[in-house]
Amino acid sequence: MKDRTTGLHAIFRKAASSLQSPLLLFIRLYWGWQFVQTGWGKLQNLSHVTAFFYQLGIPLPHLSALFAGLLELCGGILMAIGLFSRPIALLLAIDMIVAYLTADKSALTSILTNPGAFYGADPFSFLAASLVIFIFGPGFFALDTFIHRNSAPARV
Secondary structure (H helix, E strand, O other), rough: OHHHHHHHHHHHHHHHOOHHHHHHOOOOHHHHHHHHHHHHHHHHHHHHHHHHHHHOOOOHHHHHHHHHHHHHHHHHHHHHHOOOOOHHHHHHHHHHHHHHHHHHHHHHOOOOOOOOHHHHHHHHHHHHHHHHHHHHHOOOHHHHHHHHHOOOOOOO
């Protein structure tokens, strides 16, 4: 009985693990596109974003708005195609932490007392997706993986 249970568990684990790269691809494509859209939106409405950043007390609001917009636009593209995935995911996660600290501070500070406010805030899903890619990598279906596999020295 124990051997059968162990065998079934191994089959289940292998089947579940085979979904890892497709899930990471989905996360990269979906949230990469979402980052592209938010970055493009910031760049298209730079004066409004600058005014909002000024209102929040962010230093150098115009430069900060431009940087955030470009990071989200270019970072979203890179995330979607899986190029420089982990460094980009880290930068995007930091961008979302800054968003929490500046625009959604009450949601951040209520993480333990009112978790719904924390995970209901706009940056949450973006932060979660960025952290997943940062921690687990881009998966098999990514340019990073293709480059890494084709640049490895040949074994003799």
